[in-house]
Amino acid sequence: MTEDIQDLVIAGSGVAGLSAAVYAARADFVPLVLEGDEPGGQLTLTTDVENYLGFPEGVGGMELIQRGKEQAEQFGAEFQHGSIESAEFDGQPLKLSLSTGESLRTRALIVATGASARWVGAEAEDELMGYGLSTCATCDGAFHRGDDVLVVGGGDSAMEEALFLARFADTVTVVHRRDELRASEIMADRARDHGGVEFAWNTELLAIDGSQEEGVTGATLVSHPDGYPTEKYEAGEDVEIEELDVGGVFYAIGHEPNTDFLRDTPVDLDDDGYVQTSTAGDTWATTATAADGVFAAGDVMDREYQQAVTAAGMGSMAALDVEEWLESAEAASTDSTGTIPTEADD
Ligand SMILES: Cc1cc2nc3c(=O)[nH]c(=O)nc-3n(C[C@H](O)[C@H](O)[C@H](O)COP(=O)(O)OP(=O)(O)OC[C@H]3O[C@@H](n4cnc5c(N)ncnc54)[C@H](O)[C@@H]3O)c2cc1C
Structure with missing residues (x-):
């Protein structure tokens, strides 16, 4: 044959x-x-x-x-x-x-x-990817002029995405599951020193709100003072849950x-x-x-x-x-x- x-x-x-x-x-x-x-x-x-x-x-x-x-x-x-x-x-x-x-x-x-791109596993991410949820700030940042946006991650790429988004967005909040960044010192300093970038420490994204018609409209965050809050939430421990109005979410976890x-x-x-x-x-x-x-x-x-x-x-x-x-x-x-x-x- x-x-x-x-x-x-x-x-x-x-x-x-x-x-x-x-x-x-x-x-x-x-x-x-x-x-x-x-x-x-x-x-x-x-x-x-x-x-x-x-x-x-x-x-x-x-x-x-x-x-x-x-x-x-x-x-x-x-x-x-x-x-x-x-x-x-x-x-x-x-x-x-x-x-x-x-x-x-x-x-x-x-x-x-x-x-x-790695995804976080938050509720509704399948539906909203490309509709206000993105893995690429260079690609989609300009769609978020005047929005409040979240960046999920704690490494160099998360810092880069946050700094880039700060050019367009009203507020940029980096959501990180621990209380210290994995990013290099220089990138972490740049993000910390930039007035337009805030940090939600010991916090993770649980769910994203919105629709393909309206785009992203909100997000649910979970936090715990010892970090890694989602696993604590799933184990039934006491955690803090917060719902925010946001116009965009960016995943930057590699x-x-x-x-x-x-x-x-x-x-x-x-x-x-x-x-x-x-x-x-x-x-x-x-x-x-x-x-x-x-x-x-x-x-x-x-x-x-x-x-x-x-x-x-x-x-x-x-x-x-x-x-x-x-x-x-x-x-x-x-x-x-x-x-x-x-x-x-x-
Ligand atoms: C939400 C989002 C928005 C973006 N927006 C923009 C933008 O506005 N502008 C821009 O320039 N870039 C944008 N990007 C980035 C851009 O999409 C990528 O840089 C580009 O698609 C990379 O192209 P690629 O062909 O290298 O890989 P991919 O597009 O990842 O294609 C990989 C292909 O390989 C196939 N494949 C995987 N494994 C195997 C295997 N084992 N055998 C055979 N085939 C396999 C997959 O099925 C797929 O067809 C965006 C990315 C995302 C996720």
């Missing part, structure tokens, strides 16, 4: 995967895009995107993704349901096992599987890169699981990973910027890197054997 070998599989159908698909398809490959559990990626969680170039009136997150998918399909990209569960990169072709039970073989792989399937492969991951790409020779940056034929783009390899436009840019870089890599691999294979394998024995 034989099984086709793809030229290029792209794992992820967020903005990085779609941009890679457009570039690769226009270069006459037929990229196969695996959509993962969240077809369209994180942008499908938001309503308005106002900072993506080319849309002066803003564009819906879902619409931007649908248009990107159409664009990729128009040039010949193919889409398939399923996520990669495990991968073997010890030689060519690369082997991928999918959540659907299928397996794929491919010469090249672009990992564009994103980094999912991201989880979707890289479990890479753990037993030669791809280098940093301590938090982000893919590490190499800088090679005189190239200032590359999307190549430590595994031959495996490239990465978007939030899964970028812990710093995590924006739609940067992810799209990296998707195009990965497709260009793959194109060059496939051409050299093809030349090397033709030189040594005179033929290029298109099928593999199963």
Whole structure:
């Protein structure tokens, strides 16, 4: 029995995967895009995107993704349901096992599987994400001019989000479950010294009020002088419950890169699981990973910027890197054997 070998599989159908698909398809490959559990990626969680170039009136997150998918399909990209569960990169072709039970073989792989923001677990967060609840102040802060907003978290990213939001919001309150911050001294000082940022210590978010029509209108907080109040509340201990009117809630408790399937492969991951790409020779940056034929783009390899436009840019870089890599691999294979394998024995 034989099984086709793809030229290029792209794992992820967020903005990085779609941009890679457009570039690769226009270069006459037929990229196969695996959509993962969240077809369209994180942008499908938001309503308005106002900072993506080319849309002066803003564009819906879902619409931007649908248009990107159409664009990729128009040039010949193919889409398939399923996520990669495990991968073997010890030689060519690369082997991928999918959540659907299928397996794929491919010469090249672009990992564009994103980094999912951690959610708190507060009541109504599923309904209100993208409707006043957000995981990205840079993306959604400007929608909250004059609002009272909450930022949940105590690390550097929570301080950054709070300081950014203080430019627009009337009040910014950092909700933190302990009485001391995990943030670096310098970031903590900046937030503490900023007149517009307040702190709710030993406090957690229990519930968010609002609707998709009205957006976020309020929040329920729980606090206890010894910290970690939710577990005390759930254990029936005495806690203080407070209901507040707020116009926005921002989660800033970190991201989880979707890289479990890479753990037993030669791809280098940093301590938090982000893919590490190499800088090679005189190239200032590359999307190549430590595994031959495996490239990465978007939030899964970028812990710093995590924006739609940067992810799209990296998707195009990965497709260009793959194109060059496939051409050299093809030349090397033709030189040594005179033929290029298109099928593999199963
Ligand atoms: C609420 C919200 C609002 C935002 N607003 C903005 C904004 O206004 N402007 C802006 O620039 N940015 C915004 N962002 C950030 C932006 O969405 C991300 O930076 C961008 O989506 C990253 O794109 P990506 O393709 O790298 O990853 P993602 O969008 O996370 O896509 C990852 C894809 O990989 C798939 N996947 C995951 N695991 C696997 C696997 N094992 N196998 C195969 N596929 C897999 C998923 O199903 C998904 O399709 C927002 C984010 C959120 C959450």
